[in-house]
Amino acid sequence: MTVDSLRLPSSHAARAALTLRTSERGLxxxxxxxxxxxxxxxxxxxxxxxxxVPVLAGTMALGGFVIVHAALCASGSDADEIVxxxxxxxxxxxxxxxxxxxxxxxxRQSAWIALGLLALLATLGTxxxxxxxxxxxxxxxxxxxxxxxxxxxxxxxxxxxxQWLLLGGFTIEPGEIVKLLLVAFFAGVLTxxxxxxxxxxxxRWSTDxxxxxxxxxxxxxxxxxxVFQRDLGLALLYFGVFLAMLYVATxxxxxxxxGLAAFTLGAVLCYQLFPHVRVRIDVWLNPWADPTGRxxxxxxxxxxLASGGVVGTGLGAGHPELMPAAHTDMIxxxxxxxxxxxxxxxxxxxxxxxxxxxxxxxxxxxGDLDTLVGAGLAAALGLQTFIILAxxxxxxxxxxxxxxxxxxxxxxxxxxxxxxxxLLGISGRTGQRFHGAGAHHGGPGR
Amino acid sequence: xxxxxxxxxxxxxxxxxxxxxxLAAVQVVWGPQIADAPQNPRLAIAAQRIHWGRIxxxxxxxxxxxxxxxxxxxxxxxxxxxxxxxxxxxxxxYGLAGIExxxxxxxxxxxxxxxxxxxxxxxxxxPRGNDLVLTVDSAVQQAASQALGDRRGAVVALDxxxxxxxxxxSHPSFDPEIMEAQWPAIARDPSAPLVDxxxxxxxxxxxxxxxxxxxxxxxxxxxxxxxxxxxxxSITVAGTTITDFNNESHxxxxxxxxxxxxxxxxxVQVGLxxxxxxxxxxxxxxxxxxxxxxxxxxxxxxxxDPHALGKRGLAQIAIGQGPLLVTPLQMALVAAxxxxxxxxxxxxxxxxxxxxxxxxxATYAQRGSREVLPARLAAQVTRDxxxxxxxxxxxxxxxxxxxxxxxxxxxxxENPHGPPHAWFIAFAPAVxxxxxxxxxxxxAGVGGEVAAPVARRVLEVALRAQSAGGNxx
Numbered sequence: 001m002t003v004d005s006l007r008l009p010s011s012h013a014a015r016a017a018l019t020l021r022t023s024e025r026g027l028x029x030x031x032x033x034x035x036x037x038x039x040x041x042x043x044x045x046x047x048x049x050x051x052x053v054p055v056l057a058g059t060m061a062l063g064g065f066v067i068v069h070a071a072l073c074a075s076g077s078d079a080d081e082i083v084x085x086x087x088x089x090x091x092x093x094x095x096x097x098x099x100x101x102x103x104x105x106x107x108r109q110s111a112w113i114a115l116g117l118l119a120l121l122a123t124l125g126t127x128x129x130x131x132x133x134x135x136x137x138x139x140x141x142x143x144x145x146x147x148x149x150x151x152x153x154x155x156x157x158x159x160x161x162x163q164w165l166l167l168g169g170f171t172i173e174p175g176e177i178v179k180l181l182l183v184a185f186f187a188g189v190l191t192x193x194x195x196x197x198x199x200x201x202x203x204r205w206s207t208d209x210x211x212x213x214x215x216x217x218x219x220x221x222x223x224x225x226x227v228f229q230r231d232l233g234l235a236l237l238y239f240g241v242f243l244a245m246l247y248v249a250t251x252x253x254x255x256x257x258x259g260l261a262a263f264t265l266g267a268v269l270c271y272q273l274f275p276h277v278r279v280r281i282d283v284w285l286n287p288w289a290d291p292t293g294r295x296x297x298x299x300x301x302x303x304x305l306a307s308g309g310v311v312g313t314g315l316g317a318g319h320p321e322l323m324p325a326a327h328t329d330m331i332x333x334x335x336x337x338x339x340x341x342x343x344x345x346x347x348x349x350x351x352x353x354x355x356x357x358x359x360x361x362x363x364x365x366x367g368d369l370d371t372l373v374g375a376g377l378a379a380a381l382g383l384q385t386f387i388i389l390a391x392x393x394x395x396x397x398x399x400x401x402x403x404x405x406x407x408x409x410x411x412x413x414x415x416x417x418x419x420x421x422x423l424l425g426i427s428g429r430t431g432q433r434f435h436g437a438g439a440h441h442g443g444p445g446r
Numbered sequence: 447x448x449x450x451x452x453x454x455x456x457x458x459x460x461x462x463x464x465x466x467x468x469l470a471a472v473q474v475v476w477g478p479q480i481a482d483a484p485q486n487p488r489l490a491i492a493a494q495r496i497h498w499g500r501i502x503x504x505x506x507x508x509x510x511x512x513x514x515x516x517x518x519x520x521x522x523x524x525x526x527x528x529x530x531x532x533x534x535x536x537x538x539x540y541g542l543a544g545i546e547x548x549x550x551x552x553x554x555x556x557x558x559x560x561x562x563x564x565x566x567x568x569x570x571x572x573p574r575g576n577d578l579v580l581t582v583d584s585a586v587q588q589a590a591s592q593a594l595g596d597r598r599g600a601v602v603a604l605d606x607x608x609x610x611x612x613x614x615x616s617h618p619s620f621d622p623e624i625m626e627a628q629w630p631a632i633a634r635d636p637s638a639p640l641v642d643x644x645x646x647x648x649x650x651x652x653x654x655x656x657x658x659x660x661x662x663x664x665x666x667x668x669x670x671x672x673x674x675x676x677x678x679x680s681i682t683v684a685g686t687t688i689t690d691f692n693n694e695s696h697x698x699x700x701x702x703x704x705x706x707x708x709x710x711x712x713x714v715q716v717g718l719x720x721x722x723x724x725x726x727x728x729x730x731x732x733x734x735x736x737x738x739x740x741x742x743x744x745x746x747x748x749x750x751d752p753h754a755l756g757k758r759g760l761a762q763i764a765i766g767q768g769p770l771l772v773t774p775l776q777m778a779l780v781a782a783x784x785x786x787x788x789x790x791x792x793x794x795x796x797x798x799x800x801x802x803x804x805x806x807x808a809t810y811a812q813r814g815s816r817e818v819l820p821a822r823l824a825a826q827v828t829r830d831x832x833x834x835x836x837x838x839x840x841x842x843x844x845x846x847x848x849x850x851x852x853x854x855x856x857x858x859x860e861n862p863h864g865p866p867h868a869w870f871i872a873f874a875p876a877v878x879x880x881x882x883x884x885x886x887x888x889x890a891g892v893g894g895e896v897a898a899p900v901a902r903r904v905l906e907v908a909l910r911a912q913s914a915g916g917n918x919x
Contacts, residue, residue: 248450291485299485305472306480307488319488341473348466352459359455363448375451382458386465395468 019076021069027085028069032062035092038315042100045316054106058095061110062088064117071121072424078431079424080361086354087420090405093347097334098408100315101327105408112410116417123418128425130187130369137188141218144181147174148225155229173411175226175234176402179384180415180422182222182238183245183376189215190249191369197250212255215242223266230276233387233399237380239263244379249372284397297324301392305336305344312340327408329400332392347406351385361427370426377419492554494519499553499575501533501545503584504610504797509533510546521546527619528587531642532580532742532795535622540629545578545795548741552576552799574802581610581797589907590615593900598637599868599887600644600774603904606782606873606882608812609791612908614775616643646745648771649886652893653708653841654857654869655729655766657784657827660705662728663720664823671702671826675712683761688714691858691892706833706840708856708894710765717764722752725763731818732780733790734772739813741795747771767860777871778884784827785853785873785882788819828853832876842870844898847906851876854901856893864889870897874905881908 039055065088072079091113099106133140147165151174156164164171193211209216219242226235243259246252270277279294287295287302300323307318320326320334327334336344355378362374381404388407391398402412472480481488498519501510509529511522521536523529534544542550555575590601590613603613618639620632632639641647663669679695681688688710690696696709704712717725726749729735735749748771750759755769762768775793783790792814799808819827831853834842841856853876857869868890873882883904885897 244454248447248454251447251450300487302472302480303483303486303488305469306477307486308473309477309481310474319491322487336469336473341469344469344473345466348462348469352462355455355458355462359451362451363455368447371447371451375454378451379454379458382455382461386458386461390461390465390468393465393469393472395465 019073021073021081024069024081024084028065028088031085031088031092032065035062035095038096039099042096042315047103054103057107057110061113062092064114068117068120077428079428080357083357086350087405089350094406097331098327101321101334109408112413116413119414120417120421123421128421130373133184133369133373134188134191137185140181141185144178145221147178148222152225152229175231176411176415179380180419183380186215186242186245187369187372187376190245190372194249227270233401236387237384240383241376241380245372245376248375280397298394298398301330301333302394304333305393308337308340310341312338312343314338330392331407332389332403355382358423361423361430364430365426366429373422374426377423496554497574500577502577502579503582507584523622527621528591530619530622531616532614533622535625537626544742549578577800578796579798580795583612583911585911586613586904586908587615590904593903597887597890600647601885601904602644602774602778603881603883603908604778604782604793606786606879609793611793611795614644645742645773645775648745648747648773649867650770650859650861651766651772652857652859652869653766654777654855654871656705656713657831657855658729658732659713659717659725659764661819661823661827662725663716664826666720666724668719669701669716673701675699675704675715677709677711681711681714683714684758686758688761702830702833705830706837708841714761714764717760722755722760726752733776738775738779738793740793744775745773747773747776766857774884774886778882781871781873781884782882783818784824785879787821788817788824789815790818791815828876831855841894842898844894845872845902847902850874850909856898858893865891868893868897870901872901880912881905
């Protein structure tokens with residue numbers, strides 16, 4: 001399929017071959033300038049005597065966003081113009097902080113972002129047409145579960161969680177890809193069954209169960225695997241996304257209440273059954289009980305965050321490196337230390353804006369499938385962001401999952417950019433629906 | 447479905463808004479409080495990066511400074527062992543002590559972290575902590591140290607009008623600069639050089655307790671200074687015989703004469719007349735049995751329970767023996783309070799905090815006062831203390847200074863560790879004193895012979911320094 005197939009056949013002929021996307025261009029330049037400036041500041045402040053090569057690599061990766069922008073313009077896309085600059089801003093900050101915390105990882109993270117952008121470009125025309133979601137719903141679920149089973153059986157353990165697969169010298173984190181596959185599966189199945197689940201009049205639990213059953217099985221299977229993997233954050237995320245999509249599709253509060261009850265029961269059971277769950281909770285409630293052992297990471301996170309104050313110590317002037325896993329789980333407190341509350345508020349605001357744009361896209365989307373995929377991806381993004389940002393700051397118990405577009409890591413980068421491709425696709429169709437054939441520029445961002 | 451998508455969005459936005467509120471609380475509202483926890487490793491790192499402030503004496507002579515050596519900061523003490531117990535030390539392994547510990551935040555300049563310092567730090571200039579100006583006078587401290595020689599003991603000198611400590615010396619001492627390397631040897635030394643005898647050494651006061659007993663007796667009104675006593679050279683109370691020095695008989699004496707002669711037999715009688723409760727109440731009022739508030743850790747000494755004290759115990763207390771322990775700092779405060787018309791000034795060491803550019807951030811002229819004796823009583827005790835130094839056969843004549851009237855009291859405290867401890871407490875000029883001193887020499891002999899000359903030397907230097915240099919700062 002070509003990029004052109006993004007658009008509905010009816011408007012195909014009427015479309016200008018080019019959109020200008022001026023808002024996107026302007027905002028994107030600011031976002032990239034921020035990243036390049038930040039990298040230069042870190043280089044001059046901390047690594048003055050080192051070569052400039054990593055900074056160049058980071059700059060080139062950020063330049064990739066311009067190429068995506070150009071591709072969107074060339075394909076005449078009407079997709080939301082705000083989403084890409086926000087993601088570029090988060091990626092900029094991510095590169096700056098990774099350079100600050102682990103300079104040896106900057107080139108690699110730049111490569112991951114470049115790869116993610118490449119995947120985005122490649123799938124704008126293919127995956128973004130969501131018909132595969134419905135056709136291959138069960139295949140998605142099967143592949144997702146298989147990946148999780150593989151992780152549990154032949155995966156490797158790192159930082160106390162068995163969540164990695166070794167693949168030709170690279171370690172990949174399947175959980176991030178599985179997240180997308182599960183959203184696709186739920187969206188595909190719910191598009192088909194929501195009509196029946198919403199039928200008015202008396203109904204029987206048994207028939208409902210038969211409709212929801214496959215999703216329940218997949219969801220519980222994934223949760224079970226994740227709990228054994230000790231990947232509690234991801235388990236929470238999958239379950240939350242499932243509940244959110246079920247609610248959006250059916251509007252039945254009884255499902256949500258039932259789900260929340262099941263979650264509470266499961267959480268209590270896990271606390272009783274698994275020592276590692278207990279440790280997580282106890283350390284969250286009272287990190288001072290073991291300040292140099294189990295409570296160390298969470299306490300260091302608090303000190304880091306608190307040491308930042310309003311404007312932070314400045315890039316390179318703080319000591320976020322004292323935190324274990326500063327470039328992954330604890331990247332948000334690290335931002336809090338060196339950029340202060342100003343920095344953390346900016347980050348949370350960027351996420352809020354991004355969520356706002358995605359939800360707007362989902363609300364305005366044309367078909368059930370588009371709406372469900374959009375809402376699912378938005379729920380996943382929002383929940384994941386909250387779980388890790390609140391976890392690393394001790395608002396909730398810490399469970400290590402990547403902060404979208406921020407944390408160091410390749411699998412997360414690629415799958416997040418794939419999600420972005422799906423969203424731009426949905427948004428492009430929506431934009432066309434709203435503006436009709438006459439629109440030359442300005443999607444929903446206008 | 448669109449409505450439900452929107453509610454889902456509102457729910458997630460709500461969650462992130464909660465996070466924003468929480469961040470505001472942790473980073474801004476409680477931030478400084480959380481970050482200042484001692485477990486925060488940033489504090490230790492900051493302490494290494496900051497150029498520690500200097501410690502200066504009252505004439506701004508440098509007592510402690512920092513220098514760069516081998517890539518990290520080392521503390522230098524130009525006066526060596528002279529101020530060791532007072533200044534303390536800074537070590538990686540054994541932590542901090544003394545003024546270095548007490549005023550560590552000020553020396554690091556921590557409370558005054560301002561934007562300007564942050565900017566300087568950004569340009570790579572090591573921030574400087576604040577300088578501390580102490581009340582001590584190097585000349586007085588030096589005189590005390592020389593007068594003590596290599597004998598074990600302590601000297602405390604202070605200004606009775608303000609409580610400013612002029613000298614605070616404990617022998618044997620140590621060199622704070624080599625603590626890191628020499629700690630095990632210094633800590634094991636049987637002469638206990640790490641103990642600050644001036645503030646924490648607890649000794650029986652011997653006859654240096656008599657001014658307190660005298661004040662208690664005069665306050666109770668059972669005796670007057672003209673009251674006459676017989677001294678046959680010894681007295682037996684409840685089966686215990688208390689003798690005078692060398693079993694010497696003083697014959698027929700007035701109370702004032704007995705005080706100048708330090709007649710034990712008379713004061714046992716005075717003690718019995720006054721009663722345990724009145725004696726110990728006065729001792730307590732004068733700060734004995736309680737750790738004085740000070741810039742350094744202080745010992746409380748010990749006062750016995752008056753109800754558990756029999757006649758025999760009271761007789762022993764009357765001559766400063768028995769279950770009665772005091773520190774040199776406490777005795778210096780007692781002397782100072784008597785000289786200062788019964789008003790005891792809280793002792794203190796820190797007189798100024800100055801920022802690196804010399805601007806004065808805080809000045810302390812005094813740290814509080816307490817009336818501990820009626821002025822009339824203080825004047826009566828002062829008159830008798832002058833007699834100790836000035837009367838022909840007084841025990842403290844070795845403390846006489848030409849042209850200055852000195853008031854004092856000797857003490858020779860029996861103890862189970864060997865020869866008696868020698869005490870001398872004094873103040874001068876006797877009327878409106880500007881210096882008070884307590885001298886203690888462990889196992890050194892008779893107070894009037896060994897401690898009084900030390901006190902005289904210290905008072906001389908202190909008075910000369912005050913008349914020469916005024917009362918800077």
